[in-house]
Amino acid sequence: PYVNTKDILEKANKEYYAVAAFNINNLEFLQAIVEGGIEKKSPLIIETSEGAMKYAGMGDPLRGASLFVKMVREFADSLDIPIALHLDHGKNFKYIISAIKAGYSSVMIDASDKPLEENIKTTKDIVRIAHAAGVSVEAELGKLAGIEDNVASSESVLVNPDEAKYFVEETQVDFLAPAIGTSHGAFKFKGEAKLDFDRLKKVKELTKMPLVLHGASSVVQEMVEIAENYGADFGGSKGVPSDILKETVRLGINKVNTDTDLRMAFVAGLREFLHNNPKEFDPRKYMDTAKAYVKKVVSDRLELLGSANKA
Ligand SMILES: O=C(COP(=O)(O)O)N(O)CCCCO
Ligand code: NA
Numbered sequence: 001p002y003v004n005t006k007d008i009l010e011k012a013n014k015e016y017y018a019v020a021a022f023n024i025n026n027l028e029f030l031q032a033i034v035e036g037g038i039e040k041k042s043p044l045i046i047e048t049s050e051g052a053m054k055y056a057g058m059g060d061p062l063r064g065a066s067l068f069v070k071m072v073r074e075f076a077d078s079l080d081i082p083i084a085l086h087l088d089h090g091k092n093f094k095y096i097i098s099a100i101k102a103g104y105s106s107v108m109i110d111a112s113d114k115p116l117e118e119n120i121k122t123t124k125d126i127v128r129i130a131h132a133a134g135v136s137v138e139a140e141l142g143k144l145a146g147i148e149d150n151v152a153s154s155e156s157v158l159v160n161p162d163e164a165k166y167f168v169e170e171t172q173v174d175f176l177a178p179a180i181g182t183s184h185g186a187f188k189f190k191g192e193a194k195l196d197f198d199r200l201k202k203v204k205e206l207t208k209m210p211l212v213l214h215g216a217s218s219v220v221q222e223m224v225e226i227a228e229n230y231g232a233d234f235g236g237s238k239g240v241p242s243d244i245l246k247e248t249v250r251l252g253i254n255k256v257n258t259d260t261d262l263r264m265a266f267v268a269g270l271r272e273f274l275h276n277n278p279k280e281f282d283p284r285k286y287m288d289t290a291k292a293y294v295k296k297v298v299s300d301r302l303e304l305l306g307s308a309n310k311a
């Protein structure tokens, strides 16, 4: 069934596991993710960025949003696993309202680059509107390093746990993304991978609410090797190691945003297939390996996060 993200995350919060939130831009990634969820009998959070809304709607974000709602609902209504649709990194009021109007389960208001009081004000405005429409809300505190959807944020500012408690009380958001040292994309760490577990622990103790980890892709070595075997150059790529990811779940992370790992898996499968099948031009065939690799990465992640058999 199509459910509210809050319902999925409240259960995960109680039972201390995490649910992956996978980004999509098209049908094929959605198919592969849903196949993984069926195989693992796991709840799924499908998420789209504002860029994905524009892309699918060919420039019209409301058309893109309603296309994604219709696609996701079609799958969700025909399956036993709970599936929610989330707007990731909502920054533009118009896009956030479009997602709410189209029927998204939840929206993220990302005002993490604003001073605290402004972040609170903006977030409160969105919470009021979203809650009136039965939509749950995610916000972010602190700043990720790396590139956030082509906006380079200078350096990562880690969450202040006391500020987090004040923020959630003031805004009544349903789930919070505390910045603890991750960043978006495939180049997360210069040296050794390290996250601030102490801050995460404190935020959980102070808020007791479902928490979100952004920039959580692991950069799956197997997929890097396949892609590089067929012409990709992913030199220097490094993600969040599995043991560190598991530790964040143990400490209270319940939603794990994953985009880069699926992108790399898809392109690895596409490169491999096209190289080995020079005569093929049927889209139902040449994207097959790509989808199979995405499904594999999805299934492994659902297992690792502990959401398998939790549907
Ligand atoms: O936090 C994440 C996941 O980040 P990643 O998959 O790059 O680790 N997202 O919000 C997905 C969109 C960011 C661009 O990749
Ligand atoms: Na999000």
Ligand SMILES: [Zn+2]
Binding pocket: 089, 184, 214, 215, 257
């Ligand atoms: Zn993110």
